[in-house]
Amino acid sequence: MHHVVPLLPRAYREECEVDGYTIPMKAKVTVNKWALGRDPEYWDEPEIFKPERFENASVDFLGNNFEYILFGSRRRFCPGMSFALENIEYPLAKLLYHFNWKLPKGMNPNNMDMTELLGISGMRKTNIYLTATPFHPLVDG
Ligand code: HEM
Numbered sequence: 001m002h003h004v005v006p007l008l009p010r011a012y013r014e015e016c017e018v019d020g021y022t023i024p025m026k027a028k029v030t031v032n033k034w035a036l037g038r039d040p041e042y043w044d045e046p047e048i049f050k051p052e053r054f055e056n057a058s059v060d061f062l063g064n065n066f067e068y069i070l071f072g073s074r075r076r077f078c079p080g081m082s083f084a085l086e087n088i089e090y091p092l093a094k095l096l097y098h099f100n101w102k103l104p105k106g107m108n109p110n111n112m113d114m115t116e117l118l119g120i121s122g123m124r125k126t127n128i129y130l131t132a133t134p135f136h137p138l139v140d141g
Contacts, residue, residue: 001046002114006034006122008072033069034122042067099132 008031015025023029038046044053059065063073071078078084103109115125 001037002116002124003033003037003070003122005072005120006116007032007120008069008076031069036067036069039067095132097137098135100135102131102133104129104131 010029010031012023012025012027012029016023036042040046044050059068061068061070063069063071063077066073071081071084103112112128113126116122117125
């Protein structure tokens with residue numbers, strides 16, 4: 001739902017036909033990943049945070065499933081994918097393992113403002129403030 005790069009711009013090198021529409025040469029076309037991620041034709045309850053939807057799912061983000069092209073697809077596929085994943089998954093796992101996380105007092109997770117700013121990268125409109133308490137596996141575990 002929340003893409004780092006929500007829109008992929010393209011320009012047509014030659015006239016061609018897509019879904020019955022004639023796209024003229026040099027036309028600018030934008031692949032809207034933001035909308036694809038919210039399309040109920042492809043996703044069950046797309047607006048709901050449901051990570052388990054990916055359990056045992058055949059859909060991957062390697063450019064084979066066009067409803068989920070986080071890193072693009074084919075010729076212009078992101079060459080930094082492995083670097084990005086290492087630098088997101090490992091630090092995130094460390095943060096989750098070493099801290100307990102809480103929302104500020106009285107804040108309901110369902111009322112969090114998930115609005116994004118318009119732009120090349122899909123940044124949040126508002127910051128999330130969390131309270132982190134250190135978790136020591138040997139003491140607290
Ligand atoms: C979560 C992090 C990242 C995401 C979601 C992401 C996503 C993307 C997407 C969607 C594209 C456009 C593909 C297209 O036009 O079809 C792209 C292109 C590109 N990315 Fe990433 N990227 C990420 C991190 C990185 C990192 C860490 C690097 C470099 C270290 C990188 C380098 C590039 C380059 C050079 C291109 C242009 C490729 C081309 O046009 O041929 N990206 N990325």
